[in-house]
Amino acid sequence: LASMGNYVFNTDALIREVKGDADKKDSAHDFGKSIVTNMWPQGRTYVYDFSRNEVPGQEEKERGYWRDVGSIEAYWRACMDLVDVTPIFSLYNEEWPIRTVYDFYPPAKFVWSDEVTKRMGIATDSLVSEGCIISGGHINRSILSPNVRINSFSYVTESIIFNNSNIGRYAKIRRAIIDKNVKIAPHVTIGYDLEADRKRFFVSESGIVVIPKGTVVEA
Incomplete structure (x- = not known):
């Protein structure tokens, strides 16, 4: 038995229980x-x-899939589930589409293909949203929200990057959750030296680095 976070109450019962719980000091x-x-x-x-639970178009392996995302680790793991080659939870079920709000950005763009200098815009095992520009950088097993910029020679792996963030040239990022409007300066390294990261950011028990909204990270 697990609480999935979805509840339906009679109003009077909900009010009674919330008030009663508020008075319990050990709750x-x-x-x-x-x-x-x-x-x-x-x-x-x-x-x-x-x-x-029956979902139209769902494969048998997806039956009963659910994740509690109440911690940094759980949220990160749930996101990494989505970038597997054959994810246990599919976003591509046309019989059961997932509705969301779309930004009016152009399609994601991948530019530069210079094999000599390794300046190549590449995404492997990743989800890349509209408006993103992968300009000569490489992302691997990562999720990019809309309008993210990945600049030349940078490398991002096992990370989640939210809207409007900018990753500078030669930056290296591993196992990080980067909130909206973050600017990572060129040559910054995140996720490779956790002791150094703890001096500037929150780092979870398993080593996931979390960077707050609007942060400017200098080298």
Whole structure:
């Protein structure tokens, strides 16, 4: 039994339980841990058997896929699931499309193909959104949100980069989550020396570096 974070309440019951939980000093004040577990012995409480969930067009291996993304590690792992060659959770099921808001950017662009200098715009095992420009850099097993710029000779692997961020020339980034509007200066290295990273950023227990929104990272 797991709490998936989706709940439907009668209004009066929800108000009663939230107020009651607020008065408990030893409570974690968490829906899954505190409120739901307190409710089920007291009255009618129902659960949904997600293992029997039917999604049109879904392959058998995808049945029951779910991830709790309540921690940095869990969120990063869920994102890395999407860049596998045959992901366990497919974004390409035409019978069950995933709706989202689209930005009006042009298609992603990959430029430079100089094999002599290794200035090549390359993406391998990655998801690249609209408006991104991979200008002579290489991304691997990464997810780029719209309007991200990857400049020449840089290398990004196992990372998630949010909107409007810019990765400078010769930068090296590994196992990082980079929020929106971040500017990484040329020659910056992130994710290769975690002790140095901890002096400037948050680093999770497993070594995932998190860079906040709007940060300018100098070399």
